[in-house]
Amino acid sequence: MPIYIIEHLDRTVYQWSFFEYRHISKLVGKKNLWITHTKSSRLKEFAKIIPQSVLDLDLKNACILDPLAEETLTPEDNFEYYIFGGILGDDPPTEKTKKFLSSKSSLPTRNLEPEQMATDNAVYMTKLIADGTPIESIPVVTDVELDLREGESVILPYKYVLVNGKPLICKAIMEKLKKGESF
Ligand SMILES: C[S@@+](CC[C@H](N)C(=O)[O-])C[C@H]1O[C@@H](n2cnc3c(N)ncnc32)[C@H](O)[C@@H]1O
Numbered sequence: 557m558p559i560y561i562i563e564h565l566d567r568t569v570y571q572w573s574f575f576e577y578r579h580i581s582k583l584v585g586k587k588n589l590w591i592t593h594t595k596s597s598r599l600k601e602f603a604k605i606i607p608q609s610v611l612d613l614d615l616k617n618a619c620i621l622d623p624l625a626e627e628t629l630t631p632e633d634n635f636e637y638y639i640f641g642g643i644l645g646d647d648p649p650t651e652k653t654k655k656f657l658s659s660k661s662s663l664p665t666r667n668l669e670p671e672q673m674a675t676d677n678a679v680y681m682t683k684l685i686a687d688g689t690p691i692e693s694i695p696v697v698t699d700v701e702l703d704l705r706e707g708e709s710v711i712l713p714y715k716y717v718l719v720n721g722k723p724l725i726c727k728a729i730m731e732k733l734k735k736g737e738s739f
Contacts, residue, residue: 558635558686560584560679561618562603563610564594564642565656572729572739573642576676578602579726583680591642610639611661618663621682622653623672625665631688633666638682645672647713671698671715677724681717697723704734 562577569577581589581602589603592610599605606613618637621629641653649672658665668681669691684694695718702725703709710733716723732739 557585557588559588559590559637560682561590561592561610561637561639562642562675562679563592563639563657564596565652566643569594569596569599570644570739571732572644573675574598575726575728575732576674577642578728579676580679583676584683593642611657615639615663620653620658620661620663620665621668621678622658622665623649623667623670624651624654625658625667627664627666628691629666629668629682629685631685631690633685635664635686638679638686639663640675640678640682642675645674645714647672669715672713674712674714674716674725676726677714677716680724684717695721700725702730702733704736 566573577591577599586602590606591599591603592606594605595607615637617635618639619635620639641657643652668678681694685691696715697718698715700712700716700723701709702712
């Protein structure tokens with residue numbers, strides 16, 4: 557089983573990121589999830605925490621997932637480590653993965669096609685591909701409209717994997733959005 561690594565890049569661990577990281581742990585298992593470049597002790601509950609940057613770990617057979625990578629990830633790639641940017645998404649995307657992660661490393665890079673995904677969904681799609689499913693066989697939806705309250709909705713400007721026909725949106729995030737609470 558490969559290791560999935562989130563290089564935490566934001567100033568702090570925002571509540572949104574905390575929920576996504578916890579969701580990722582449920583999707584890949586605690587022992588397969590490392591979160592690097594953070595000392596946040598509350599993440600220890602569901603991941604291995606490494607204070608150094610992943611770029612200082614000198615990993616072999618590792619790749620960085622970046623929407624701007626030239627090659628798309630395939631099951632044949634078979635990496636041991638998959639590295640993701642722990643950064644909140646932005647709309648339109650501002651190339652943060654490239655700026656803060658892939659341009660600073662000589663590791664190979666792969667995309668999951670160009671549309672920006674939520675980090676938990678990028679990890680889940682990578683896991684499906686690493687487990688042998690080609691990307692074209694994974695059902696997805698882009699720009700999900702989420703009904704919040706009567707007459708109120710929000711568009712999440714990301715690509716999501718469909719599981720049993722429904723976008724894989726973290727329950728804790730959905731509940732907070734529906735309650736109108738800020739993150
Ligand atoms: C919410 S995304 C942030 C993307 C950021 N807005 C940017 O422009 O790079 C968080 C992480 O998920 C992964 N990711 C999201 N969409 C991806 C895609 N289409 N291809 C490869 N990796 C992706 C990347 O590792 C990225 O750093």
